[in-house]
Amino acid sequence: MLLAIPTLVVISVCVFVFVRILPGDPAIAMAGMNATEQQVKAIGEKLGLNEPIYVQYYIWLKDLLTGHLGNSIKNQYPIAQLLRNKLPVTLVLTGGGMSLAIALALPIGLAAGAARSGIVRNLCTVWLGIMYAIPTFWLGIMLVIMFSMSCHCLPPNGYVAFSLDVGKGCVFFVLPWLTIAVKQSSVIGRYVQASYLEEAGKDYVSVARAKGIKESRVRMRHILRNALIPVITMIGLQLGGLLAGAVVTETIFNLPGLGRLMLSSLFMRDYPVLQILILFVGGGFVALNFLVDITYAIADPRITYE
Amino acid sequence: MNRLRFVLDGWRRSLGLLLGKRSGRQLLGGIMLLLLFLLLSLVLPIIGTMEPYTSHRRSALEGPSKAHPFGTDEIGRDMLARVLYGSRISLCTIVVTLVLSVPLGTLVGVSAGFLGGVWDMLIMRVIDIWLSFPGLIVAIVLVVAIGSGPMTAMIAIGIISIPKVVRITRSKTLSLRQMAFVEATRAAGASNTYIILRTLLPNIMGIVYVQMALIAGFAVLMEATLSFLGLGSTPPVPSWGSLLRKSITYLSRAPWYGISPGVFLTGLILITNMIADALNRIYRE
Numbered sequence: 001m002l003l004a005i006p007t008l009v010v011i012s013v014c015v016f017v018f019v020r021i022l023p024g025d026p027a028i029a030m031a032g033m034n035a036t037e038q039q040v041k042a043i044g045e046k047l048g049l050n051e052p053i054y055v056q057y058y059i060w061l062k063d064l065l066t067g068h069l070g071n072s073i074k075n076q077y078p079i080a081q082l083l084r085n086k087l088p089v090t091l092v093l094t095g096g097g098m099s100l101a102i103a104l105a106l107p108i109g110l111a112a113g114a115a116r117s118g119i120v121r122n123l124c125t126v127w128l129g130i131m132y133a134i135p136t137f138w139l140g141i142m143l144v145i146m147f148s149m150s151c152h153c154l155p156p157n158g159y160v161a162f163s164l165d166v167g168k169g170c171v172f173f174v175l176p177w178l179t180i181a182v183k184q185s186s187v188i189g190r191y192v193q194a195s196y197l198e199e200a201g202k203d204y205v206s207v208a209r210a211k212g213i214k215e216s217r218v219r220m221r222h223i224l225r226n227a228l229i230p231v232i233t234m235i236g237l238q239l240g241g242l243l244a245g246a247v248v249t250e251t252i253f254n255l256p257g258l259g260r261l262m263l264s265s266l267f268m269r270d271y272p273v274l275q276i277l278i279l280f281v282g283g284g285f286v287a288l289n290f291l292v293d294i295t296y297a298i299a300d301p302r303i304t305y306e
Numbered sequence: 307m308n309r310l311r312f313v314l315d316g317w318r319r320s321l322g323l324l325l326g327k328r329s330g331r332q333l334l335g336g337i338m339l340l341l342l343f344l345l346l347s348l349v350l351p352i353i354g355t356m357e358p359y360t361s362h363r364r365s366a367l368e369g370p371s372k373a374h375p376f377g378t379d380e381i382g383r384d385m386l387a388r389v390l391y392g393s394r395i396s397l398c399t400i401v402v403t404l405v406l407s408v409p410l411g412t413l414v415g416v417s418a419g420f421l422g423g424v425w426d427m428l429i430m431r432v433i434d435i436w437l438s439f440p441g442l443i444v445a446i447v448l449v450v451a452i453g454s455g456p457m458t459a460m461i462a463i464g465i466i467s468i469p470k471v472v473r474i475t476r477s478k479t480l481s482l483r484q485m486a487f488v489e490a491t492r493a494a495g496a497s498n499t500y501i502i503l504r505t506l507l508p509n510i511m512g513i514v515y516v517q518m519a520l521i522a523g524f525a526v527l528m529e530a531t532l533s534f535l536g537l538g539s540t541p542p543v544p545s546w547g548s549l550l551r552k553s554i555t556y557l558s559r560a561p562w563y564g565i566s567p568g569v570f571l572t573g574l575i576l577i578t579n580m581i582a583d584a585l586n587r588i589y590r591e
Contacts (some may be wrong), residue, residue, distance in 0.1 A: 010435050130572075137531065138568035141550060251535060
């Protein structure tokens with residue numbers, strides 16, 4: 001558990017070095033095409049790019065820990081402000097999509113594992129298999145074709161801030177949410193199915209049945225409760241991946257979130273923004289793992305941490 | 307002659323064994339479909355009259371017709387030809403990814419599991435931190451760092467696949483190391499190299515094959531994702547991801563544009579998943 005902190009430090013070093021390795025000089029990019037060598041040098045000086053890399057890292061880390069995220073090289077916009085603008089979009093996108101996905105995954109996954117009728121089981125398994133193979137971006141495109149191009153009931157892309165109009169804002173999020181939900185529910189659903197089947201084959205289930213406990217109670221109280229514990233880990237990991245996957249979803253639906261910000265700052269060589277964003281995603285991943293461990297202990301009394 | 311018959315007989319028997327089980331039939335079916343894909347992408351463009359690069363501006367963005375079963379793109383190139391050519395990039399990505407990740411990953415994983423100690427701890431720390439970044443982000447940054455292009459995308463995908471192999475081979479090695487037959491080999495005086503190559507590896511290959519099939523699907527998906535973001539293959543070379551990227555622009559005028567590349571992409575991933583699933587069941591038994 002304590003490993004989270006050193007991991008974060010190492011991540012920050014990796015991010016810093018990694019981003020510096022990227023080709024292209026931001027000072028040249030900023031100075032423009034016709035700048036003289038002196039101008040470029042002066043800009044580099046101002047940004048602190050001429051210091052040795054460990055000094056740069058030290059300054060960056062000190063600023064970071066004292067809450068100074070710095071400014072974007074591109075337009076001098078404060079990064080904290082950028083995050084404040086873009087983060088809600090990504091959070092609403094992933095949070096909404098994931099909640100829907102869980103709501104879909106549990107019934108479908110359980111039906112695929114435990115339904116009495118073989119047809120339902122097979123149908124659900126095939127559905128999960130196909131949705132598992134479909135790439136998110138193609139699923140998004142297909143949904144746009146179905147809901148926006150054919151029946152014109154939802155906008156294909158765009159964004160209205162929730163602060164302006166909650167209803168309109170939601171309408172623009174319906175297709176992105178649906179895309180994430182269908183895709184993620186297949187990943188989680190398959191896991192639910194496998195986990196359920198594994199638990200159902202264990203000895204304690206036979207014991208419970210032999211004791212004459214009602215079948216529905218065996219399924220709900222005995223198998224399901226145990227089967228869902230590993231699913232928690234799965235959901236946590238998927239959520240972390242989803243933060244990164246926002247790059248793709250936001251590109252399809254033209255949503256102004258962190259993913260698109262990351263992509264654009266990558267192309268612009270906007271070091272400060274890029275570092276914070278990658279650190280943010282990596283840190284989010286570590287934090288989620290930490291949370292998963294804690295939920296684990298709550299869900300399963302057998303697990304204790306020293 | 308006798309020897310040949312003996313070999314053929316053995317093959318027939320193992321084929322019979324394979325066909326006797328559902329997982330075996332699934333595996334063979336998957337491999338057949340994969341071969342069909344290979345055939346389509348390699349042979350059709352050579353013998354047929356496919357023209358993925360010739361544009362006919364007058365017939366731009368036409369719907370599916372007899373001459374163009376999948377329609378045409380924005381400058382009147384035949385979509386069928388472009389989609390079929392696109393499978394080359396995907397199949398190529400599979401090969402490059404597997405070559406880059408599997409031998410290296412297996413070597414590192416087995417040695418870490420077998421030798422243990424500092425080496426193992428070091429490797430696992432690196433892997434843990436590596437995996438604390440989502441693969442897609444690492445791939446994107448790598449591609450931008452090396453310079454975007456089809457080859458760099460493939461290399462990046464190969465690199466991010468390494469930890470998957472390391473993890474799985476290491477844990478398998480750890481569990482095998484305790485087994486009696488490994489102890490017995492050691493007691494018989496075998497060297498470490500002998501134990502790793504002749505005793506452990508044959509028993510690990512099963513899960514490595516499963517992992518290879520999974521990585522193949524992952525590679526196809528990643529390549530398409532990178533191309534979709536504009537970081538993979540460069541125009542005019544068609545890849546399914548870049549075709550889908552383009553299709554977004556013409557979604558309202560030509561909805562069919564985005565359908566055929568996606569069907570092929572999903573199909574190929576489905577096939578690799580099917581093979582992985584079948585292999586997994588075969589080796590677990």
